Amino acid sequence: MSRSVFSYRRWIGILVKEFIQVKRDRLTFGMIVGIPVLQLLLFGFAINTDPKNLPTVVYAADSSIFSRSFVAALENTGYFKVTSLAPNEAEAQRMIAEGVAQFVVTIPADFSRKLARGERPEVLVEADATDPTAVSNAVSAVQRIAATALTRDLQGVLGRSIPAPPPVDIRVQRRYNPEGVVAYNIVPGLLGTILTMTMILMTGLAITRERERGTFENLLSTPALPIEVMTGKIVPYILIGLIQVALILLAARFVFGVPMQGSLLLLLGVVLIFIAANLTLGIMFSSIARNQLQAMQMTFFFFLPSILLSGFMFPFRGMPEWAQWIGNVLPLTHFLLLVRGILLKGNGLDVLWPQIWPIVAFMLAVILIGLRFYRRTLD
């Protein structure tokens, strides 16, 4: 009995062949370079929208009627939805870092005392401004309520007229992206969309192309093992993907001046997980698709919702609930949060985990489905 073992030499051969073919294929090559450029241009001019009901955490060190009225006034603007009351400051900070909350409202302990004395207490509203379009309207609404929020309470309790400057001093802090630079959000987002595109489409095409042209039969008739063929065909695209990542990050850093707070190593790890998830999908598509056209159609069928519902194109929290539900299944949604978290917030692994496991779960699900479709021979 002859056992067949993975042959490094054959694997290199497949790799070399794939590289030559990519190099010769002008259209593919153009897509690899052209898509990032095109998307940078297109999405550099981000679309402004107006999401409401943004999750807000309130940390109230003072639990008087005044602070409750103030919170109610915030909610009445329609932009804020208080999802939880934080027991302490650290907890509130953790929630904004994880992205569970878009805003943290901190009401100081001496809030009502200062109000009563007419000393204009400070309220701190911290906004997660990684996606500036998502928070800009909410931030301006905050400024408007400063004057009106407590009018009725103060008249009742103090029995005197309200001082001319607003009774509360609301300090807004745009966290992570203080100037609200759209590119800060767009550039990390591009990383995700371009990887999705390259990984799924290119691997899908590379494999269905062989099947469509009949060359797969030749490949299978040689001693090359399926695992060598599959990985040998995929690895070049992983490299291409990493080159794209490097290009975009360089552009982010030096053209758009996007800050890089977190660990680049962690970013690389996250990128590799994301690439793996997309590759499995690409392979699954290629084993279902009968030809390149079908592989292409399947890719776009997946790519469109990824772009539209992941929070890349429109602020995630501005989408209807059903759309958010779909969005949460897509790896890109979580990848965007991860990249923004690492680049703009400097988040560590502990905070990122809630976004990592959905990508891994997606990948496992695809593998399970894909195994049913995988065709080992020509059958």
Next chain:
Amino acid sequence: MNGNSGPAIDVTGLNKHFGAKHVVRDLTLSVNRGEIFGFLGPNGSGKTTSIRMLCGLLTPDSGSGTCLGFDVIRETAAIKREVGYMTQRFSLWEDLTIRENLDFVARMYGMHDRTRVVAEAVEELGLADRRDQLAGELSGGWKQRLALAACLLHRPKLLLLDEPTAGVDPKARRDFWEEIYRLAAQGISVLVSTHYMDEAERCHRLAYISAGTLLAKGTAAEVIAAQHLTAWSVSGPDLVEVVDRLRGKPGVEHITPFGATVHVTGRDAAALEQSLKSLTLGPGHHAERIDAGLEDVFISLMARAPDEARQ
């Protein structure tokens, strides 16, 4: 066991279904070492499917056997290393150059002296000056020669050639067959599928498959004899009218034009002779009994097969 003793191909009862379609039925076939074995049959009869099962590209639903001594079901990896398979459709990479294609194939077989083997192959092909041309830019005849060179690169002991000369000019076909004879003389076994009668006649032995079932096998003479076919050649003016009158007469099974004559064949010799005699042939008409050829036999076999064979 493996190696150089025993038949090159020896399979019994291979079956293959695609969905509900029974594409190959109980294929039993044996090819000797150094033999050129012809594989004939109409379109869709299961030739390609059979060949794919022999070289481990398709798993038979049932049946067993060996190819070069290796089990066709369990030892496909060993078979692939020692068999050269030339696909019906050109299946090298059109966006790779001639040299890159050969180099890739050599790598797939893990050949150590790759550069030398590829250089020699290019030289032998007579393509040394065009080795950096893309394979897709070659003419059909050259593609076929390149494909043959590619599947000979690893010095296989058995060649499976699926319609290797389809669409190739007569001169290239003759060269091709000279090469096949040369290889067979070196002890390489060859199974070749074809639709050409002259090629069938060049094979040491042949088999005819129809609708997935082997209907005949043996040397050309044996295949012809086994059909007990009687053939008459009719010549003269206005053959169209003669053909019309012959059609449907007892014993007349097939009427096939052959240039200036028509061949009339049937298995019932007496009835056929009676029908021809009773026909009052005009002046200048001449009917003569001839030996049935391979083509007469195949046409007769083809027409007898159920219709599903021709799908």
